[in-house]
Amino acid sequence: MKIAINRAQILAQIRANIVAIMSMIVALTGIAYNTWRNEKTEINHSVRIAAFETLRRDGKIGSYGVSNFDADDMEELRRVPGGSAATTNQVLYNLTRRGVEWDLLPWCREHGVPIMAYSPIDQARMLGSSELKKLAEKRGVTAAQLALAWLLHQDGVIAIPKAGRVDHLRENAAALTITLSKDDLAALDHAFPPPKKRKPLEML
Numbered sequence: 302m303k304i305a306i307n308r309a310q311i312l313a314q315i316r317a318n319i320v321a322i323m324s325m326i327v328a329l330t331g332i333a334y335n336t337w338r339n340e341k342t343e344i345n346h347s348v349r350i351a352a353f354e355t356l357r358r359d360g361k362i363g364s365y366g367v368s369n370f371d372a373d374d375m376e377e378l379r380r381v382p383g384g385s386a387a388t389t390n391q392v393l394y395n396l397t398r399r400g401v402e403w404d405l406l407p408w409c410r411e412h413g414v415p416i417m418a419y420s421p422i423d424q425a426r427m428l429g430s431s432e433l434k435k436l437a438e439k440r441g442v443t444a445a446q447l448a449l450a451w452l453l454h455q456d457g458v459i460a461i462p463k464a465g466r467v468d469h470l471r472e473n474a475a476a477l478t479i480t481l482s483k484d485d486l487a488a489l490d491h492a493f494p495p496p497k498k499r500k501p502l503e504m505l
């Protein structure tokens with residue numbers, strides 16, 4: 302006897318597959334983000350760590366990280382049992398916003414926590430900079446590629462550019478092959494100076 306499958310059942314199957322695929326992607330990439338500091342509720346690290354550990358044990362995530370944690374937040378987190386399990390800290394970091402270099406980046410390097418730089422081309426705002434364009438032209442690359450190559454050159458830093466267009470995606474991926482010389486780095490430092498004092502963590 303043949304069983305008829307109706308439209309609702311087909312949609313339910315597809316939705317279940319999508320959920321399964323998404324869970325697999327999260328487990329494989331191993332990151333579940335939690336912008337703790339953006340919440341208005343009281344921060345209770347122990348409760349949150351326990352919840353994320355449950356997800357990890359259940360195989361729902363491979364590992365987890367934090368986001369928008371400044372150096373003092375990282376220090377506070379580390380004092381909580383299990384707090385050193387966070388595998389990365391996702392923060393705003395790019396050529397035009399280098400505040401994290403004052404203390405957060407050194408802290409993360411010392412403790413082996415990679416910084417995941419979000420908005421690495423400052424949501425495309427920096428691409429209008431004449432200095433950046435000039436330096437990129439000199440190197441025969443695009444402004445976005447130079448900005449990304451600079452971030453990738455920083456020890457302990459990974460970058461997550463968002464690209465909705467395929468040509469942008471390809472262009473950004475090619476930044477992985479760019480090597481920067483001492484002169485390139487000095488010129489970029491001159492155009493986009495590192496911080497001279499501590500600033501609270503910027504967020505977008």
Ligand SMILES: NC(=O)c1ccc[n+]([C@@H]2O[C@H](COP(=O)([O-])OP(=O)(O)OC[C@H]3O[C@@H](n4cnc5c(N)ncnc54)[C@H](OP(=O)(O)O)[C@@H]3O)[C@@H](O)[C@H]2O)c1
Nearest residue numbers: 368419420421422423424425445462463464465466469472
């Ligand atoms: N944790 C947090 O609090 C936080 C906050 C903000 C963002 N994020 C995350 O960070 C990631 C990226 O950040 P973002 O989207 O804010 O900024 P972004 O990656 O610096 O910039 C994205 C913008 O740049 C454009 N773009 C990308 N590549 C380009 C290229 N080669 N040439 C010209 N334009 C290019 C994109 O256009 P097209 O889309 O048209 O390609 C898009 O408009 C996202 O995954 C986001 O979720 C996290």
